[in-house]
Amino acid sequence: MRRLWLILKTDARRHLKSPLTIIIYIIIPVAMTGLIGVIFAPSSGDGTLPPIRVVLVDRDKGLASRLFLGAFDAEQVKKMFQVTTAGEAEGRAMMEKGKASAMVVIPERFSLDLLEIKPVFLEVVKNPAERFLPDITEEFVQTTAVMLSAAVQAFEPEARGVRAMLDAPVDAFPWEALAPELGKAQKKIASAAKYLDPLLLNVKEEKTKAAGAKVNLTRTDIFSTILPGMAIMFLLFIVQTVMRDMISEREDGKLRRMLTTPLRPSELIGARILGGWAMGLSILLVMAAFGTMVYNAHWGPFGYFLTLVVVVSFWSAAFFALMNALVRNRNQAGVLSAPIILGFSLFGGSLMNPEAMPKAFRAVGIVTPNRWFVDGAAAVRDGRFPAVPLLILAVSGLILLLLAVPALRRRSTV
Amino acid sequence: MLEIKSLTKSYGDVLALDHFSLELKKGEVLGLLGPNGAGKTTLISILAGSLRDFTGGVSFLGKDLFSDRSLKNRMGIVPQDMAFYEELNAADNLLFWGGLYDVPRADLKKRAAEILEMVELSGRSKEPVKNFSGGMKRRLNTAIGLLHKPDLLLLDEPTVGIDVQAKVSILDLIRKVGAAGTGVIFTTHQLAEVEDTCSRIAIMDRGRILAQGTLVELIRLVGEKDIVEITGEFAAAAFSEALADLDGDGVELLSASDNQAALAVSDTDRIPKILDRLFRRKLAVTDLKIKTPNLEAVFLKLTGRSLRD
Numbered sequence: 001m002r003r004l005w006l007i008l009k010t011d012a013r014r015h016l017k018s019p020l021t022i023i024i025y026i027i028i029p030v031a032m033t034g035l036i037g038v039i040f041a042p043s044s045g046d047g048t049l050p051p052i053r054v055v056l057v058d059r060d061k062g063l064a065s066r067l068f069l070g071a072f073d074a075e076q077v078k079k080m081f082q083v084t085t086a087g088e089a090e091g092r093a094m095m096e097k098g099k100a101s102a103m104v105v106i107p108e109r110f111s112l113d114l115l116e117i118k119p120v121f122l123e124v125v126k127n128p129a130e131r132f133l134p135d136i137t138e139e140f141v142q143t144t145a146v147m148l149s150a151a152v153q154a155f156e157p158e159a160r161g162v163r164a165m166l167d168a169p170v171d172a173f174p175w176e177a178l179a180p181e182l183g184k185a186q187k188k189i190a191s192a193a194k195y196l197d198p199l200l201l202n203v204k205e206e207k208t209k210a211a212g213a214k215v216n217l218t219r220t221d222i223f224s225t226i227l228p229g230m231a232i233m234f235l236l237f238i239v240q241t242v243m244r245d246m247i248s249e250r251e252d253g254k255l256r257r258m259l260t261t262p263l264r265p266s267e268l269i270g271a272r273i274l275g276g277w278a279m280g281l282s283i284l285l286v287m288a289a290f291g292t293m294v295y296n297a298h299w300g301p302f303g304y305f306l307t308l309v310v311v312v313s314f315w316s317a318a319f320f321a322l323m324n325a326l327v328r329n330r331n332q333a334g335v336l337s338a339p340i341i342l343g344f345s346l347f348g349g350s351l352m353n354p355e356a357m358p359k360a361f362r363a364v365g366i367v368t369p370n371r372w373f374v375d376g377a378a379a380v381r382d383g384r385f386p387a388v389p390l391l392i393l394a395v396s397g398l399i400l401l402l403l404a405v406p407a408l409r410r411r412s413t414v
Numbered sequence: 415m416l417e418i419k420s421l422t423k424s425y426g427d428v429l430a431l432d433h434f435s436l437e438l439k440k441g442e443v444l445g446l447l448g449p450n451g452a453g454k455t456t457l458i459s460i461l462a463g464s465l466r467d468f469t470g471g472v473s474f475l476g477k478d479l480f481s482d483r484s485l486k487n488r489m490g491i492v493p494q495d496m497a498f499y500e501e502l503n504a505a506d507n508l509l510f511w512g513g514l515y516d517v518p519r520a521d522l523k524k525r526a527a528e529i530l531e532m533v534e535l536s537g538r539s540k541e542p543v544k545n546f547s548g549g550m551k552r553r554l555n556t557a558i559g560l561l562h563k564p565d566l567l568l569l570d571e572p573t574v575g576i577d578v579q580a581k582v583s584i585l586d587l588i589r590k591v592g593a594a595g596t597g598v599i600f601t602t603h604q605l606a607e608v609e610d611t612c613s614r615i616a617i618m619d620r621g622r623i624l625a626q627g628t629l630v631e632l633i634r635l636v637g638e639k640d641i642v643e644i645t646g647e648f649a650a651a652a653f654s655e656a657l658a659d660l661d662g663d664g665v666e667l668l669s670a671s672d673n674q675a676a677l678a679v680s681d682t683d684r685i686p687k688i689l690d691r692l693f694r695r696k697l698a699v700t701d702l703k704i705k706t707p708n709l710e711a712v713f714l715k716l717t718g719r720s721l722r723d
Binding site for chain 1: 459462463464483484486487489491493494495496497498499501502506510511513514515516542558
């Protein structure tokens with residue numbers, strides 16, 4: 001183990017002494033992401049978020065629904081949301097065409113149920129083609145629901161009183177009875193907070209299953225979507241560059257010399273694979289940090305993302321260990337590695353959105369690490385644990401490693 | 415200290431080592447002399463443990479060299495290749511290779527400084543090796559093999575492609591290492607190097623040792639005869655035929671190839687007679703050199719060809 005660490009430490013020092021290649025491989029994907037992002041991202045003028053287009057479907061048309069709709073009329077909120085009132089079918093059609101980020105459905109009997117202190121649900125239908133704007137809408141509705149819920153619970157007796165009055169005909173509405181209810185209500189405003197839990201009013205989330213919804217990404221979405229694809233492509237180049245040392249050492253006699261020392265072949269192979277893995281991991285994290293700093297890219301929960309990065313770096317190291325054990329010399333490795341990496345990138349979704357690729361390309365893509373990393377990164381961005389991509393990358397990486405070790409052992413002696 | 419018994423190694427149909435046997439004592443500097451393809455590098459590679467599929471055995475310090483890994487720490491290898499990291503400086507290279515040889519961390523820096531001093535690189539120890547000249551790189555290559563104070567040092571053509579000054583420095587180092595008690599085997603095809611450096615010389619060709627001994631012992635093999643090298647315009651067969659009747663009359667044909675031949679003569683008086691025979695056969699002679707007995711003559715006599723072939 002001591003010798004293994006010595007090799008790892010020395011390799012790291014060597015790469016840091018001439019880091020130009022690695023720096024270039026970090027800068028290129030970040031720069032390419034910027035370039036592609038700038039070309040394809042929608043411009044929002046001053047760089048702030050564009051107004052979020054929300055469709056409001058009011059099936060209730062009662063007192064509470066008016067109050068709720070009123071929340072969207074506040075001056076600050078108006079800047080944020082562009083609200084259209086429509087029927088549900090029309091709202092769904094607008095989302096399919098990419099003309100709305102979310103639809104908020106106020107159910108029938110919304111006002112009556114609230115006044116009767118019954119739980120009710122506001123339905124938020126999110127456009128799946130967009131990443132953040134529907135979430136912002138949901139957050140806003142959630143906040144409004146909390147406030148409305150608190151208000152209704154705090155004023156429960158008064159609400160029940162008002163509810164009774166609502167049954168009276170309009171011309172016989174007992175206006176004089178309304179004043180005491182409002183008086184009592186005032187005293188309760190201060191203690192409203194303790195009624196916040198449990199919430200009376202809840203938000204139900206739904207994503208439309210509308211096929212062919214038009215993608216309408218924000219600038220940040222674009223960078224967050226492009227960067228993982230670029231990062232994995234250049235990660236493969238970097239890992240191969242680092243692991244090609246195995247061939248150089250074989251060609252220039254360092255491998256033979258190392259094996260004349262007490263160093264065991266297994267220690268050397270372990271050091272080489274661990275070195276490639278560690279380098280890939282570090283570089284990918286640096287790229288992610290760059291992405292966050294430069295583009296405000298969103299990666300999702302760090303633990304999930306780190307797990308994905310660890311596994312994909314391991315896969316890359318195992319793959320190139322095997323490849324370098326099979327090729328005869330540096331030239332062969334150079335000739336083979338570039339087309340392989342570019343092929344992985346093309347079919348695996350590094351160069352274009354997998355959803356936009358022909359079906360045959362998508363089918364080939366499932367054998368590439370790029371595809372699983374891109375899919376995994378998208379899942380992590382959505383806050384989900386990327387179980388399937390991780391499983392596939394880890395298992396295939398282990399298989400590659402098991403094939404690489406004996407091949408490298410054979411290569412280490414003549 | 416080292417006993418090689420009947421090592422045999424072939425690459426396909428080519429026999430690189432043919433029942434090769436050799437012994438080396440502590441502090442002995444053995445020059446292994448042979449032309450390209452003689453099997454020198456194959457021998458070093460087997461001893462270094464980087465070649466497999468051979469027969470025969472090697473005992474080192476009384477143990478089987480190939481089954482006792484601890485012996486690797488007792489042996490230093492200086493390969494023909496410049497096997498070190500060019501991005502690192504000389505000191506860092508020594509620390510790395512010393513670490514692989516299990517030199518204790520506490521001693522490693524001190525030992526690296528000593529060895530850099532010994533190979534006259536201490537002033538450049540912090541400079542990336544890629545900036546070094548060929549000679550400096552050779553010296554560093556040698557230093558790496560000596561760092562862990564081995565009992566046996568194997569050098570495979572350690573002076574290839576370097577200037578005279580660097581060559582002298584390395585040969586001097588080899589002599590010092592031998593004098594300090596380390597057994598040394600170094601391969602070369604430079605006669606002058608072994609003449610000046612080695613306590614014993616072994617001449618090998620086609621995987622076998624043809625003769626071995628001190629320089630004086632080897633020269634005795636060709637007797638007191640002078641060597642006559644003849645260059646001209648003739649076929650090998652015609653040359654041999656022209657001098658056939660002089661065989662046994664103080665003239666011995668050592669080698670003959672088209673346009674070049676070598677003879678051992680007991681007396682230079684024989685030279686006019688030799689030329690007469692050649693002219694009668696209309697074989698043109700353009701150059702003739704007379705040499706006193708030396709290792710090259712021994713080599714010619716033993717192998718029938720020059721080291722340059």
